Amino acid sequence: xxxxxxxxxxxxxxxxxxxxxxxxxxxxxxxxxxxxxxxxxxxxxxxxxxxxxxxxxxxxxxxxxxxxxxxxxxxxxxxxxxxxxxxxxxxxxxxxxxxxxxxxxxxxxxxxxxxxxxxxxxxxxxxxxxxxxxxxxxxxxxxxxxxxxxxxxxxxxxxxxxxxxxxxxxxxxxxxxxxxxxxxxxxxxxxxxxxxxxxxxxxxxxxxxxxxxxxxxxxxxxxxxxxxxxxxxxxxxxxxxxxxxxxxxxxxxxxxxxxxxxxxxxxxxxxxxxxxxxxxxxxxxxxxxxxxxxxxxxxxxxxxxxxxxxxxxxxxxxxxxxxxxxxxxxxxxxxxxxxxxxxxxxxxxxxxxxxxxxxxxxxxxxxxxxxxxxxxxxxxxxxxxxxxxxxxxxxxxxxxxxxxxxxxxxxxxxxxxx
Numbered sequence: 255x256x257x258x259x260x261x262x263x264x265x266x267x268x269x270x271x272x273x274x275x276x277x278x279x280x281x282x283x284x285x286x287x288x289x290x291x292x293x294x295x296x297x298x299x300x301x302x303x304x305x306x307x308x309x310x311x312x313x314x315x316x317x318x319x320x321x322x323x324x325x326x327x328x329x330x331x332x333x334x335x336x337x338x339x340x341x342x343x344x345x346x347x348x349x350x351x352x353x354x355x356x357x358x359x360x361x362x363x364x365x366x367x368x369x370x371x372x373x374x375x376x377x378x379x380x381x382x383x384x385x386x387x388x389x390x391x392x393x394x395x396x397x398x399x400x401x402x403x404x405x406x407x408x409x410x411x412x413x414x415x416x417x418x419x420x421x422x423x424x425x426x427x428x429x430x431x432x433x434x435x436x437x438x439x440x441x442x443x444x445x446x447x448x449x450x451x452x453x454x455x456x457x458x459x460x461x462x463x464x465x466x467x468x469x470x471x472x473x474x475x476x477x478x479x480x481x482x483x484x485x486x487x488x489x490x491x492x493x494x495x496x497x498x499x500x501x502x503x504x505x506x507x508x509x510x511x512x513x514x515x516x517x518x519x520x521x522x523x524x525x526x527x528x529x530x531x532x533x534x535x536x537x538x539x540x541x542x543x544x545x546x547x548x549x550x551x552x553x554x555x556x557x558x559x560x561x562x563x564x565x566x567x568x569x570x571x572x573x574x575x576x577x578x579x580x581x582x583x584x585x586x587x588x589x590x591x592x593x594x595x596x597x598x599x600x601x602x603x604x605x606x607x608x609x610x611x612x613x614x615x616x617x618x619x620x621x622x623x624x625x626x627x628x629x630x631x632x633x634x635x636x637x638x639x640x641x642x643x644x645x646x647x648x649x650x651x652x653x654x655x656x657x658x659x660x661x662x663x664x665x666x667x668x669x670x671x672x
Contacts, residue, residue, distance in 0.1 A: 278311040282396030316619040318657040333367040378508040380661030383451035396660035401667025406490035454533045455511030507561040598637035616657035
């Protein structure tokens with residue numbers, strides 16, 4: 255880039271505060287290109303303070319980015335990660351032009367994981383975390399950087415033949431797959447280990463948290479932490495046994511520097527429903543839930559219980575199904591006083607008992623929610639009218655969606671290249 259006189263654009267042409275403010279609104283892909291403008295621009299973009307400013311701007315956007323995860327068609331059974339953006343689309347009809355929401359696929363960050371055994375964990379600050387039997391796979395769709403971290407200790411597993419070997423393959427634009435052929439049968443989880451990914455709000459370090467059961471006789475989890483850094487010799491740090499009975503087979507939720515899981519119904523204190531792990535202090539702490547809808551201590555009677563994050567707060571989803579009706583109740587925790595309040599419900603009559611209700615994924619600026627129905631259709635749900643609007647995308651087979659914000663947060667790994 256050059257100024258009017260043909261000289262390079264440096265700080266004397268652009269006030270640095272203005273330049274940083276403009277750059278922070280741009281997608282990560284553009285910023286990676288702009289690092290080549292000059293050494294000055296490169297130094298600005300890789301500065302940790304700018305990375306935080308960029309992440310904050312991206313998180314305040316009206317619509318989140320989406321990653322959908324699915325399995326490719328047989329025989330390879332690879333896992334496919336693809337990024338999509340929510341966009342406003344003008345649609346004409348007999349009454350004039352209207353604006354509706356649509357999806358725009360990204361053609362530059364499609365990633366295939368060659369693994370027969372994988373589990374999706376969670377996303378944090380633009381980074382997606384997946385794990386297998388022996389490895390954790392981290393991927394930043396914005397920068398296309400990935401990193402594979404080998405686990406240190408082995409958890410108990412009744413299936414000793416289960417082995418994963420993460421491999422990477424990029425789907426080039428000239429070799430795109432037919433997405434109506436990809437599927438993911440159900441959301442599956444290992445029973446003997448939980449993996450979460452988050453960021454220390456004080457040091458800004460990214461950490462992998464692993465809870466695992468070392469043997470069948472002792473159902474208590476042990477915990478170990480891996481801190482991402484440029485140190486090639488970095489290793490897991492053991493924290494010993496966890497004092498809380500954490501429920502198996504669930505996704506963690508990252509929020510405000512902590513990871514959250516639901517406690518098992520056999521936990522000693524029935525009023526403690528959720529446990530959080532502070533990524534800075536590396537300590538566990540239980541959270542009570544004064545239920546808005548039901549007797550939470552009788553968790554065994556609930557068909558479904560899961561955690562979400564909306565509006566910068568922790569949300570608890572309680573699902574009740576019987577032969578006459580089905581309902582999801584979503585409550586939100588007030589960050590200032592810890593009191594839980596009802597956010598909204600999704601009510602449905604008996605339609606198809608085999609399928610779960612539409613599960614909320616992200617809230618949009620108009621108060622509606624993105625929901626995944628039957629693990630195939632991405633739709634928009636209005637809590638006030640209890641109605642569904644247009645279907646944004648429809649698959650013949652099941653997929654999982656995850657909301658994230660683009661970031662420049664480094665993994666100290668390797669970039670994906672075609």
